[in-house]
Amino acid sequence: MERVKTGIVGLDEMLNGGIPAGHQVFLCGGPGVGKTTLGIEYLYRGAKMGERGLFLSLEEEPEAIIRNVQAVCTEWKDFASLVAEKKIVVAGQEAYIHLEKGTTGAGGMQYAVSRVMSSLDALVSENDIKRVTIDSSTIIKMFFESGIEFRRTLMGMLKNLKKRGCTTLVTGESPTLERGELHFETEHFVADGIIMLYNLQQQEKRLPAIEVVKMRSTLHSKSLTPIKITSNGINVYVGEKVY
Ligand SMILES: Nc1ncnc2c1ncn2[C@@H]1O[C@H](COP(=O)(O)OP(=O)(O)OP(=O)(O)O)[C@@H](O)[C@H]1O
């Protein structure tokens, strides 16, 4: 089976070699756990292996995203040049504006969503994109009054990316930091994979960790595994215990 290596230290080992190609994987966690960083590193490592990636941000403008990455991952000296060469395509703001405009006027929402989807489609085919990160599904959800409409739209977007041969990460916020209080929504059951990021609490300390909750068509680690966000991206300490 063809696999897409995330290139993130330790994560591919947890995934028995990488994400099965074409999968749609949810990357969930509470605020500040590293969802955006992991989503970008997946594209950065891919670009260095010769696979083009698209980062679709519904939260920030491309300039802010690039600035942030450079502030955290200071060792990624070639990040800006990979963006300039379109090996990493960063799209933001515009998609968001389409959505915002869509919230006004009759039938606006549907129009806005179809605009975002067609611009996504165009970006993917024009740039020969193989990896996609959508950051975040929570923002898309905000524009829908009904959960069903949101899911239908998100699924449509993801299905289309799969058809185009992309392997996609979709970030999403989980409202709780506690592992025991998690609950999953329909989109998580439909997704090919779920990776959770945590900032667990132990007395006065916070313990960042990762867990592969599900990954279809492959064996994978089910252990809660410590991580660290470093100046060279995310390190996953396979084989080590969190507590
Ligand atoms: N500009 C920055 N300068 C320094 N550290 C940063 C910066 N941006 C992020 N970090 C560090 O990286 C961690 C992860 O940030 P990241 O944005 O990837 O998390 P996230 O899960 O996407 O957060 P959010 O819920 O806000 O979307 C932060 O908690 C922080 O420690």
Ligand SMILES: [Mg+2]
């Ligand atoms: Mg984020």
